[in-house]
Amino acid sequence: MNRNQLRRRPLYEQIKSLLLRRINDGEWQVDEALPSEWDLAEELSVSQGTIRRALTELVQDEVLYRQQGRGTFVAESVSDWGDALLGAPGAMGAGGAAPLVELLSCSRANASVEMAEALGLRRGEPLWRLRQLWRYQGQPIALDDAYLSCEKFEGLDARWLRQFGGGVYATLQRRYGVRVMVKSVQFRAELLPREEASLLGQVTSIEVPALSLLRLSVSMTGEPVEWRQRYCLTQQFAYVVTP
Amino acid sequence: MNRNQLRRRPLYEQIKSLLLRRINDGEWQVDEALPSEWDLAEELSVSQGTIRRALTELVQDEVLYRQQGRGTFVAESVSDWGDALLGAPGAMGAGGAAPLVELLSCSRANASVEMAEALGLRRGEPLWRLRQLWRYQGQPIALDDAYLSCEKFEGLDARWLRQFGGGVYATLQRRYGVRVMVKSVQFRAELLPREEASLLGQVTSIEVPALSLLRLSVSMTGEPVEWRQRYCLTQQFAYVVTP
DNA sequence: CAGTGGTCTAGACCACCGG
DNA sequence: CGGTGGTCTAGACCACTGA
Numbered sequence: 190m191n192r193n194q195l196r197r198r199p200l201y202e203q204i205k206s207l208l209l210r211r212i213n214d215g216e217w218q219v220d221e222a223l224p225s226e227w228d229l230a231e232e233l234s235v236s237q238g239t240i241r242r243a244l245t246e247l248v249q250d251e252v253l254y255r256q257q258g259r260g261t262f263v264a265e266s267v268s269d270w271g272d273a274l275l276g277a278p279g280a281m282g283a284g285g286a287a288p289l290v291e292l293l294s295c296s297r298a299n300a301s302v303e304m305a306e307a308l309g310l311r312r313g314e315p316l317w318r319l320r321q322l323w324r325y326q327g328q329p330i331a332l333d334d335a336y337l338s339c340e341k342f343e344g345l346d347a348r349w350l351r352q353f354g355g356g357v358y359a360t361l362q363r364r365y366g367v368r369v370m371v372k373s374v375q376f377r378a379e380l381l382p383r384e385e386a387s388l389l390g391q392v393t394s395i396e397v398p399a400l401s402l403l404r405l406s407v408s409m410t411g412e413p414v415e416w417r418q419r420y421c422l423t424q425q426f427a428y429v430v431t432p
Numbered sequence: 433m434n435r436n437q438l439r440r441r442p443l444y445e446q447i448k449s450l451l452l453r454r455i456n457d458g459e460w461q462v463d464e465a466l467p468s469e470w471d472l473a474e475e476l477s478v479s480q481g482t483i484r485r486a487l488t489e490l491v492q493d494e495v496l497y498r499q500q501g502r503g504t505f506v507a508e509s510v511s512d513w514g515d516a517l518l519g520a521p522g523a524m525g526a527g528g529a530a531p532l533v534e535l536l537s538c539s540r541a542n543a544s545v546e547m548a549e550a551l552g553l554r555r556g557e558p559l560w561r562l563r564q565l566w567r568y569q570g571q572p573i574a575l576d577d578a579y580l581s582c583e584k585f586e587g588l589d590a591r592w593l594r595q596f597g598g599g600v601y602a603t604l605q606r607r608y609g610v611r612v613m614v615k616s617v618q619f620r621a622e623l624l625p626r627e628e629a630s631l632l633g634q635v636t637s638i639e640v641p642a643l644s645l646l647r648l649s650v651s652m653t654g655e656p657v658e659w660r661q662r663y664c665l666t667q668q669f670a671y672v673v674t675p
Numbered sequence: 676c677a678g679t680g681g682t683c684t685a686g687a688c689c690a691c692c693g694g
Numbered sequence: 695c696g697g698t699g700g701t702c703t704a705g706a707c708c709a710c711t712g713a
Contacts, residue, residue, distance in 0.1 A: 257680045280549070374672070396678080430616070430617045469698080470697095479684045481682095681706105683707085688703100694695085
């Protein structure tokens with residue numbers, strides 16, 4: 190390891206970046222073990238304690254997971270759904286589960302002002318719009334529109350996404366080597382727009398309030414990747430977050 | 433430090449608990465420095481590295497904060513509002529700020545089934561109900577009802593809360609030595625009930641959707657302390673969370 | 676059993692802060 | 695300048711896993 194690096198970034202930070210790059214380059218697959226801490230220490234000419242610290246932080250970032258006696262492994266990327274669970278309103282203890290996803294469509298759109306700003310693109314640039322329907326206990330519960338740059342993710346289409354399964358983020362990781370993490374989430378309460386209401390099976394004429402989420406996801410290097418809007422029905426189940 | 437403790441809990445965990453107890457007992461005030469890592473190490477007969485690890489985790493839990501060259505200090509308890517910010521819808525970059533709080537009333541209520549379960553009490557037990565109005569840029573933006581056990585927090589009243597200022601959590605810490613952290617939050621979209629609508633200045637006859645939050649807060653030892661419900665207007669500002 | 680991560684120690688040097 | 699936290703090293707022992 191180069192010790193004369195202007196002494197700016199600590200060693201363990203440099204090792205974090207290095208490992209992150211190698212993970213994203215696909216050097217180790219999901220659930221595959223990295224070399225042991227001692228082997229990494231020798232390879233990178235640092236002490237095992239320094240390797241340990243880098244790995245510990247990557248575990249905290251949920252990029253890796255450890256199992257005592259077995260090794261250190263590459264973690265799955267986050268789920269499209271996010272960390273939230275669906276639970277009975279008022280019952281704070283028992284968290285439910287995450288819903289199941291179905292890809293409805295993959296079309297093209299143009300970046301709005303907000304999308305362009307959030308994604309670091311110019312207004313009007315072409316984006317993929319991936320529409321997903323979430324079901325919980327068989328019932329439609331949420332509708333997502335995910336927007337991603339066409340340029341960065343050339344050739345993304347419904348066939349790929351359905352074939353891979355596991356949602357948009359899993360596909361980004363496996364096909365484009367991009368790991369993603371949620372940077373920011375906005376919550377609002379809105380009346381469900383007509384189109385979304387019909388897709389969510391809300392056919393009554395009365396207007397129904399829905400939880401509206403806006404979410405910005407970035408790559409591990411902090412580069413904005415996805416702008417996602419979600420309408421979530423919360424009459425039966427609440428959207429539960431546990432910090 | 434007792435090394436023959438059945439070897440169950442690691443030393444740094446024991447030290448975390450010990451320091452947490454001493455912080456809650458008021459041994460050091462908010463923004464007051466703890467003894468240096470070396471002094472603590474000597475006092476507790478462990479190595480500085482072990483003290484360091486315990487402190488690092490308490491910093492991650494936002495119980496302490498560190499300043500290089502100065503020391504390690506007791507942090508403020510969390511704000512009643514929580515970690516969220518109010519921001520312009522669609523603008524993910526620029527987070528706004530938190531709103532200002534005003535205590536409306538302090539009354540008594542009886543625990544509902546959900547409250548009792550969440551707080552570990554029996555149904556119908558007496559609770560304080562603290563009603564707070566949040567204003568942002570002068571406009572009412574959210575209404576909170578915080579419920580706490582009357583038994584555990586004897587003598588809580590509006591005078592104390594107003595006199596202390598800084599909200600419920602600051603008062604719990606200063607008067608009862610209880611530090612609090614948010615354990616779980618539920619989000620729902622609802623139509624704003626009539627009473628809450630009038631307190632939030634929504635006098636139109638049409639029904640307005642509001643973001644409904646249910647939040648359970650616990651002490652540092654994990655004991656449930658507060659059940660809080662919030663109605664938040666989101667027509668103008670979104671509720672922004674940054675993980 | 677060998678190999679892995681998990682804890683703990685001791686000591687060194689650096690970077691920053693304040694008087 | 696002394697005192698603080700921040701980084702890095704080397705080595706020891708433990709606890710768990712799997713062959």
